[in-house]
Amino acid sequence: MHDIVGAAANFINLDTTNLLYLVFVGFVGGLVSGFIGSGGAFVLTPAMMCLGVPGLVAVASNMCHKFPKALVGAIKRAKYGQVDVKLGLVMGVSAEAGVLYGAHIQEGIKRSWGDAGSDLYVSMAFVVVLGIVGTYVLLDAFKTHKSGNADAEEKVTKLARWVQSINIPGTMIYFKSLNARISVLFTLPLGFATGMLAATIAVGGFVGVPALIYVLGAPSLMGSATELVIAFVMGMGGSFKYALHGLVDIRLSMVILLGSLFGVQLGAIGTTYVKPVMIKVVMGAIMVIVLFSRALMVPVYSAKLGLIQPLSEGLVKVLKTTSFGIMIFALLLGAVIILVSMWKGLRSERKTVTKEALEHGKI
DSSP states (O other): OHHHHHHHTOOOOOOHHHHHHHHHHHHHHHHHHHHHSSOSHHHHHHHHHTTTOOHHHHHHHHHHHHHHHHHHHHHHHHTTTOOOHHHHHHHHHHHHHHHHHHHHHHHHHHHHHHHHHHHHHHHHHHHHHHHHHHHHHHHHHHHHHHHTOTTSOOOOOHHHHHHHHOOOTTOEEEETTTTEEEEHHHHHHHHHHHHHHHHHHSOOHHHHHHIIIIISOOOHHHHHHHHHHHHHHHHHHHHHHHHTTTOOOHHHHHHHHHHHHHHHHHHHHHTTSSOHHHHHHHHHHHHHHHHHHHHTTHHHHHHHTTSSOOOOHHHHHHHHHHHHHHHHHHHHHHHHHHHHHHHHHHHHHHHHHHHHHHHTTOO
16 A cells, blocks of 8 residues: 555646646536536546546545535535435445445556556546447437427436336335436446446546436436535545545645636536536537547557557657647537537527516516
8 A cells, every 4th residue: 555655645746837727627627517417527537637647646636626516516406406315315325335446446456557557547447438428428419409309308218217117115215306216226236336437537427427317217407416416425435535545636626626616606507598408418529529538548558558569759749749639629618518508598598588578568
């Protein structure tokens, strides 16, 4: 364990440029988090790694900043009636078990293969998970848009209807977001997978949000909001676990939190002005773009571990620069899509209110 603590002490230098970048990253991460419900780590963890932060330190520091931000987002969206607290806590219990197991895996990888091994593991996990979940979410959003039912009430998937139809005595609980009773035996594996992924790459929302929507049958708005409760529970446990081993860079956590606390509230407000399909579009688009950013770094980490032939310094520099550029593009695109969607939704709502007022002779 001593070698882990020693390696973790090598935190990056926070100069003015890095500080401004991290505040911006935190803002966009918070904006995305409040808007789609995920903790935003699929933006934050790769963004920190682009600065040279070791993968495990990025994961640990991200989890540390996550739980206060998730709490703020959950409280904000609860005011709009979008949070199912009971479902969030039930999922959170098993997610915490997943966090502890995932942290054990991460620490083992770092102990055996060092920072390069941890970086490669985190990047490969991002590429696989982003590719699968991002593609699925985008295809689902495209089908919804193409059907012309973007404004219609969301349909519960066949899988979710089947899950809701299973009655296992002694395990059934009613959840308002599902408007149905389901067995906790279904929530346990989903929560555990969410927690394990959160501890290994700091992204639990990849599993949590789609699971709540497609497996359990929660509406997009309630699924994304309820995941913030799960993220809060996971963040507390994960932060404590990693902090015990000196892997949390509290400076990174606080700087990112500074930007994200504002972003998460703005994103939460935005959910009241947009169609549910836009939440899926934003989530899918950012996931796929960040995928390419992490994929470009896989050869760099592989070469460090001796898994492939050594790369020239010039090629390594090109790959790192391109990866960073794609990351910036993903951050800007996510912010623009969300803010423009909010502006259009707000303008449309104001027109409707004005029209109704005119019809009733109030103005």
